[in-house]
Amino acid sequence: MDKYDVVVIGAGPGGYVAAIRCAQLGLKTACIERGLATTDKVTLGGTCLNVGCIPSKALLDSSHHYEHLALHAKSHGIIANNISIDVATMQKRKEKIVKTLTTGIAGLFKKNGVTSIEGSGKLQPNLNVDVCDRAGNVVTTISATNIIIATGSAPAAIPPVAVDQQYIVDSTGALNFDAVPESLGVIGAGVIGLELGSVWRRLGSKVVVLEAMPDFLGSADKDIAKEAKKLFGRQGLDIRLESTVRHTKVANKKVEISYESSDGAQSLTVDKLIVAVGRVPNTLGLGGSEVGLNIDSRGFITVDENCRTNLEGIFAVGDVVRGPMLAHKASEEGIAVAERIAGQSPHVNLAIVPWVIYTWPEIAWVGEIEQDLAAQGRDISVGSFPFMASGRARAMGEVDGFIKIIADKHSDTILGVHIIGPGASELIAEAVLAMEYGASAEDIARTIHAHPTLSEGMHEAALAVDSRTIHL
Ligand code: FAD
Ligand code: NAD
Numbered sequence: 001m002d003k004y005d006v007v008v009i010g011a012g013p014g015g016y017v018a019a020i021r022c023a024q025l026g027l028k029t030a031c032i033e034r035g036l037a038t039t040d041k042v043t044l045g046g047t048c049l050n051v052g053c054i055p056s057k058a059l060l061d062s063s064h065h066y067e068h069l070a071l072h073a074k075s076h077g078i079i080a081n082n083i084s085i086d087v088a089t090m091q092k093r094k095e096k097i098v099k100t101l102t103t104g105i106a107g108l109f110k111k112n113g114v115t116s117i118e119g120s121g122k123l124q125p126n127l128n129v130d131v132c133d134r135a136g137n138v139v140t141t142i143s144a145t146n147i148i149i150a151t152g153s154a155p156a157a158i159p160p161v162a163v164d165q166q167y168i169v170d171s172t173g174a175l176n177f178d179a180v181p182e183s184l185g186v187i188g189a190g191v192i193g194l195e196l197g198s199v200w201r202r203l204g205s206k207v208v209v210l211e212a213m214p215d216f217l218g219s220a221d222k223d224i225a226k227e228a229k230k231l232f233g234r235q236g237l238d239i240r241l242e243s244t245v246r247h248t249k250v251a252n253k254k255v256e257i258s259y260e261s262s263d264g265a266q267s268l269t270v271d272k273l274i275v276a277v278g279r280v281p282n283t284l285g286l287g288g289s290e291v292g293l294n295i296d297s298r299g300f301i302t303v304d305e306n307c308r309t310n311l312e313g314i315f316a317v318g319d320v321v322r323g324p325m326l327a328h329k330a331s332e333e334g335i336a337v338a339e340r341i342a343g344q345s346p347h348v349n350l351a352i353v354p355w356v357i358y359t360w361p362e363i364a365w366v367g368e369i370e371q372d373l374a375a376q377g378r379d380i381s382v383g384s385f386p387f388m389a390s391g392r393a394r395a396m397g398e399v400d401g402f403i404k405i406i407a408d409k410h411s412d413t414i415l416g417v418h419i420i421g422p423g424a425s426e427l428i429a430e431a432v433l434a435m436e437y438g439a440s441a442e443d444i445a446r447t448i449h450a451h452p453t454l455s456e457g458m459h460e461a462a463l464a465v466d467s468r469t470i471h472l
Pocket of ligand 2: 189212213245276277278324
């Protein structure tokens, strides 16, 4: 039986990054990947590279260029008449990006000396792992001193809606449309609903988003959520809150949806329907319960703050454990576990994980939201700065949105930063770094920001915390 210092199960951003870091630290490492259920081919990179972050951002960028040309080029004096979208080329571009990156991981494994094993990992007693084929037959068994479970997550299903990946699709199907649907329904106004809804709306779909909750983006800061709802509405995204789907039926190549809103029973017919109601952890078939691994009622593996499970030598990271289901969180946990196994003392600060929604304008935040701080009775100071007052945003013609910084009223320590606007996904990095170093709003206010840049908005928002913004 082959023996490794570390066996990683799952090659998504949690697993592949952990495996590379283990190998860098001199640990003999293998990474088992079974491939995603939607394809026979086993590729590395997990949800993120194959059917998540990367393909969705490729389509978001393509559709952004299209919409920019269609709506905004004219104001720059650029005449782009009769523009059209070639969906096949757009999809080919996306697939090429995915292939480059996923084969890149295989190259990184080779370069770092990680043994890549195709198959499904199943835990056995005494830190052994069966490697199974798709039919569930054991192909080989390997053993380890440490195991890192990084099996990720899959789209959640809801009972009244049967995904057929043709008319009713999950996020994976929504990345693969071969034509722009005339009308598109989305169940769930979360991150995926907004991002993929935006892709197809920009290309011409009439998009209706049905959200069960009464609040839009309930986990975001209230001012950001309010602004986002206004701006998305203006773009034509029809977001219907408090809408619970009761029944769906595919007939005559259309999806008929019956749902209930505060106004009673409603119906809607669309060409395609995307189900985006969250994700569930992948623990089925992992053999966890059989070896005594603690798994909670929702399927998440129970871990402590260092990603240790209840079983000696077994760690778990990423979407399969508590915390936000984000690629960068998975990767940081993977690195930290590798370093812990190697005897180091790393840390992952789950209180300072940035969130980004790649709509346009983008939405990004880190730390606490104002409504939670208010509920806790915290004394806070809030400073905000609209992009309307930013010279660079004006030059770009991207004046929607604002930056909001929340600081402790007494110590001035930054508690949260919330951005809706152009480049929010990049701007948030400054806030994350500042918060990781325990910075005050004054620290950002005294830091020189280049002119003219969008980052000056961070400077101005920090000044606004102390009511001394200059350009407003
Ligand atoms: P995964 O990436 O899910 O990888 C787990 C891997 O384990 C998979 O390859 C799976 O096949 C494999 N596996 C499972 N069980 C076994 C087993 N028993 N044996 C062997 N292999 C197994 N996050 C962001 O931060 N930014 C984004 O922009 C973003 N966009 C997204 C867009 C979409 C459409 C989706 C669906 C998700 C997006 N996410 C984004 C979320 C991100 O993809 C996940 O948080 C991230 O992939 C989690 O990494 P992971 O390594 O924990 O799991
Ligand atoms: P989500 O949790 O972001 O949103 C799901 C939405 O569906 C919620 O608003 C929820 O209230 C609603 N919902 C749940 N059940 C419903 C029902 N029966 N009817 C109507 N609405 C219902 O989940 P998601 O959008 O599926 O994304 C899953 C996860 O993937 C995200 O939470 C995130 O962790 C990750 N992701 C991240 C990014 C990013 O970082 N930019 C992008 C995509 C996905």
